[in-house]
Amino acid sequence: MKELKPAILFVIVFTILCGGIYPAVVTGIASAVFPKQAKGSFITDKNGRMVGSSLIGQPFSDLRYFWPRPSATSDFGYNPVASGGSNSGPTNPDYLKTVADRVKSLHDTGIQGNVPADLVEASASGLDPHISPEAAKVQVPRVAKARGVTEEALNKLVAAHTEDRQLGILGSLRVNVLALNLELDKLAP
Amino acid sequence: MNPYEWLQTILFFIALLALIKPFGTFMAKVYQGERTFLSPVFVPCENLLYRICGVDTDEEMGWKVYAAGLLLFNVMCGVALFAILLLQGVLPLNPQKFPAFSWHLALNTAISFTTNTNWQNYSGEQAASYFTQMFGFTVHNFVSAATGMVVAIALIRGFVRRKASAIGNFWVDLTRSILYILLPLSLVYAIFLVSQGVIQNFSDYKTVPLVQPTTYDKPRLDDKGNPLKDAKGNPITESVTAQSVTIPMGPVASQEAIKELGTNGGGFFNANSAHPYENPTPLSNMAEIFLILLISGGLTYTFGRMAGNPRQGWALLAVMLAILILALGVLYWAESNGNPLVAKLGVYGINMEGKETRFGLAGSSLFTVATTGTSCGAVNTMHDSLTPLGGMMPLSLILLSEVIFGGVGTGLYTMLAFVVIAVFVAGLMIGRTPEFLGKKIEAREMWMSIITVLTSGILILVFSGVAMMVPSAVASMANPGAHGLSEVIYAFASMSNNNGSAFAGLNGNTIFYNLTGAVAMFIGRFAPIVASLAMAGSLAEKKYVPPSLGTLPTDKVPFVLWLTLVIVIVGALTFFPALSLGPIVEHLTMLGGN
Numbered sequence: 019m020k021e022l023k024p025a026i027l028f029v030i031v032f033t034i035l036c037g038g039i040y041p042a043v044v045t046g047i048a049s050a051v052f053p054k055q056a057k058g059s060f061i062t063d064k065n066g067r068m069v070g071s072s073l074i075g076q077p078f079s080d081l082r083y084f085w086p087r088p089s090a091t092s093d094f095g096y097n098p099v100a101s102g103g104s105n106s107g108p109t110n111p112d113y114l115k116t117v118a119d120r121v122k123s124l125h126d127t128g129i130q131g132n133v134p135a136d137l138v139e140a141s142a143s144g145l146d147p148h149i150s151p152e153a154a155k156v157q158v159p160r161v162a163k164a165r166g167v168t169e170e171a172l173n174k175l176v177a178a179h180t181e182d183r184q185l186g187i188l189g190s191l192r193v194n195v196l197a198l199n200l201e202l203d204k205l206a207p
Numbered sequence: 208m209n210p211y212e213w214l215q216t217i218l219f220f221i222a223l224l225a226l227i228k229p230f231g232t233f234m235a236k237v238y239q240g241e242r243t244f245l246s247p248v249f250v251p252c253e254n255l256l257y258r259i260c261g262v263d264t265d266e267e268m269g270w271k272v273y274a275a276g277l278l279l280f281n282v283m284c285g286v287a288l289f290a291i292l293l294l295q296g297v298l299p300l301n302p303q304k305f306p307a308f309s310w311h312l313a314l315n316t317a318i319s320f321t322t323n324t325n326w327q328n329y330s331g332e333q334a335a336s337y338f339t340q341m342f343g344f345t346v347h348n349f350v351s352a353a354t355g356m357v358v359a360i361a362l363i364r365g366f367v368r369r370k371a372s373a374i375g376n377f378w379v380d381l382t383r384s385i386l387y388i389l390l391p392l393s394l395v396y397a398i399f400l401v402s403q404g405v406i407q408n409f410s411d412y413k414t415v416p417l418v419q420p421t422t423y424d425k426p427r428l429d430d431k432g433n434p435l436k437d438a439k440g441n442p443i444t445e446s447v448t449a450q451s452v453t454i455p456m457g458p459v460a461s462q463e464a465i466k467e468l469g470t471n472g473g474g475f476f477n478a479n480s481a482h483p484y485e486n487p488t489p490l491s492n493m494a495e496i497f498l499i500l501l502i503s504g505g506l507t508y509t510f511g512r513m514a515g516n517p518r519q520g521w522a523l524l525a526v527m528l529a530i531l532i533l534a535l536g537v538l539y540w541a542e543s544n545g546n547p548l549v550a551k552l553g554v555y556g557i558n559m560e561g562k563e564t565r566f567g568l569a570g571s572s573l574f575t576v577a578t579t580g581t582s583c584g585a586v587n588t589m590h591d592s593l594t595p596l597g598g599m600m601p602l603s604l605i606l607l608s609e610v611i612f613g614g615v616g617t618g619l620y621t622m623l624a625f626v627v628i629a630v631f632v633a634g635l636m637i638g639r640t641p642e643f644l645g646k647k648i649e650a651r652e653m654w655m656s657i658i659t660v661l662t663s664g665i666l667i668l669v670f671s672g673v674a675m676m677v678p679s680a681v682a683s684m685a686n687p688g689a690h691g692l693s694e695v696i697y698a699f700a701s702m703s704n705n706n707g708s709a710f711a712g713l714n715g716n717t718i719f720y721n722l723t724g725a726v727a728m729f730i731g732r733f734a735p736i737v738a739s740l741a742m743a744g745s746l747a748e749k750k751y752v753p754p755s756l757g758t759l760p761t762d763k764v765p766f767v768l769w770l771t772l773v774i775v776i777v778g779a780l781t782f783f784p785a786l787s788l789g790p791i792v793e794h795l796t797m798l799g800g801n
């Protein structure tokens with residue numbers, strides 16, 4: 019039992035070092051060098067009011083807005099304190115019914131033919147801020163009609179908000195839905 | 208696969224392979240007490256720690272003392288975390304006023320983090336205070352990773368030392384793992400992750416107005432907080448409009464870095480590395496996958512270098528890479544085909560359920576095989592929603608005892624147990640005394656290797672079987688039929704192998720899963736550790752037998768193939784029936800359209 023004393027002392031030492039000093043140092047450097055990111059990448063409007071985070075998606079269901087991906091967070095979609103996916107298995111009958119309902123509600127808004135998977139399948143985090151460029155494009159006619167703007171103007175807006183692969187290689191092409199909708203409100207209020 | 212996905216996957220592996228040798232060399236120097244570029248800063252710190260804790264650095268330990276120190280230290284760590292979780296309500300740094308964990312959840316969580324499993328039956332943003340995350344979980348991410356690493360190093364010493372009674376000093380190995388390897392890398396990576404958008408602060412959760420308020424049906428509660436039901440038993444709901452949402456904050460980056468580096472995997476948030484605040488960009492995603500594989504990959508070179516034959520280390524890495532890339536290919540293929548049942552509904556594209564848009568399929572697939580080949584268990588994709596054959600890949604990688612890179616240290620010592628078995632079986636076939644690195648492999652080594660390799664398999668099959676007979680355990684399944692069985696097998700596979708990822712539909716926060724899981728994690732962690740240390744002790748005592756004509760070369764291609772086969776056959780023989788009833792049946796029903 020000679021090892022009991024160092025066992026206890028090392029638990030205390032490493033708790034202070036790894037649990038106290040290390041996170042404190044990271045916080046200090048991070049808030050000095052990358053203050054915006056460290057705080058949560060929040061977006062403010064021209065009055066300085068916080069309107070959301072560019073990393074956290076928001077629920078949109080109005081015909082006048084581009085819709086995000088479905089979200090399986092509890093209470094309501096895009097609830098940031100309840101991150102998570104649906105965890106539905108691929109053959110679960112309830113899940114297949116949910117997807118069929120989502121396809122129908124898209125068709126009800128005038129979208130025709132097959133729809134892109136990301137627009138009817140829930141994300142892993144439930145907070146995914148992005149949709150694919152295809153998912154944005156199929157919504158253009160609906161938003162154009164609801165806002166009374168030309169589809170051409172909206173296509174341009176979507177193209178301008180399509181983020182390239184990072185460093186030209188990594189990840190996929192994507193559109194930030196919140197940023198796109200905020201811009202939409204400025205373009206055609 | 209589009210060319211970008213090929214390119215990013217290939218570049219990833221090139222970058223990883225390029226770092227194996229320099230990083231493996233660095234780790235070997237650290238454990239052998241040689242000077243490195245960090246020595247001028249850290250040697251004084253190191254000596255200070257030894258003085259505070261009363262450690263004599265010249266004292267070498269036999270395997271029993273080494274194991275006793277390791278177990279005592281880990282038990283103390285577990286007790287400390289258990290206490291923090293039970294006292295959470297009265298401890299500081301708790302802006303959301305989270306209450307204490309229930310005793311069985313606290314027990315499960317304490318053992319989960321002590322054993323490097325990081326199975327989580329709670330959701331971080333709704334249950335854990337900043338104090339718990341930092342002084343509890345972050346600390347355990349470091350110490351449990353270091354524990355795995357020192358066992359691997361002790362086992363290497365067993366192979367290298369001749370007629371020796373000692374295998375090193377546990378306290379010195381532990382301190383060096385944390386001070387020279389884990390802390391500096393975590394610090395650099397945490398800052399890098401913040402640059403990508405991972406948060407790092409101590410603010411209260413932020414309330415943010417919604418651009419478009421959202422309306423939803425909220426269940427009505429009675430005075431006691433139970434949901435009210437109407438005469439037909441349906442819940443009574445009322446329509447509520449949310450004008451704003453609450454966004455959780457916290458010191459995330461500091462935990463994220465060590466969570467990946469130490470193959471721990473316990474997410475700050477419920478969505479783990481799928482959460483945009485844990486993994487905001489495709490680049491942060493690749494960096495996190497890189498961290499997951501870095502130490503386990505590097506340790507193969509450390510092993511080769513310490514054993515005086517770097518080719519031996521490369522041989523082990525080749526086995527790991529071969530199986531990892533095979534699993535990656537199958538997973539990518541299965542997911543890119545999409546879900547035929549969903550396609551029938553008028554949907555095109557890959558299976559996107561449980562995936563994030565930004566990572567792309569390559570980034571999601573690579574993360575999934577990396578996190579389950581190692582014992583990490585962080586997820587950027589919800590494994591429960593993968594297609595049946597896709598989901599079988601992470602499950603199979605865990606079932607192979609996590610030697611495909613494996614957890615930090617655990618991957619190497621489990622792989623060495625497989626090597627011992629492979630050498631022994633080959634030795635029997637060619638009629639020679641089996642030997643590895645000049646050490647004779649005898650009954651004792653075989654016993655210890657078998658304990659290391661088979662403990663988790665026994666735990667998985669026994670506990671999954673028991674769960675099928677307990678109605679309340681069956682009721683925890685989120686998906687019906689074959690998929691539900693996959694959820695339960697995955698849960699016990701994940702806990703017994705200290706992975707921590709989940710087919711997360713299963714509701715694990717019940718007394719049954721909390722307690723059986725705690726037992727599975729504890730035995731699954733410490734039985735192989737003690738067996739490996741015992742093997743280290745027994746090997747160190749042996750004399751060196753120089754290689755002769757009859758010695759099986761273990762650093763050449765035929766042995767690499769043989770070792771791969773042994774790993775696959777042991778895994779297949781143990782789990783084929785279970786896999787047939789779960790994912791394989793589900794795949795066939797999916798193709799059949801039911």
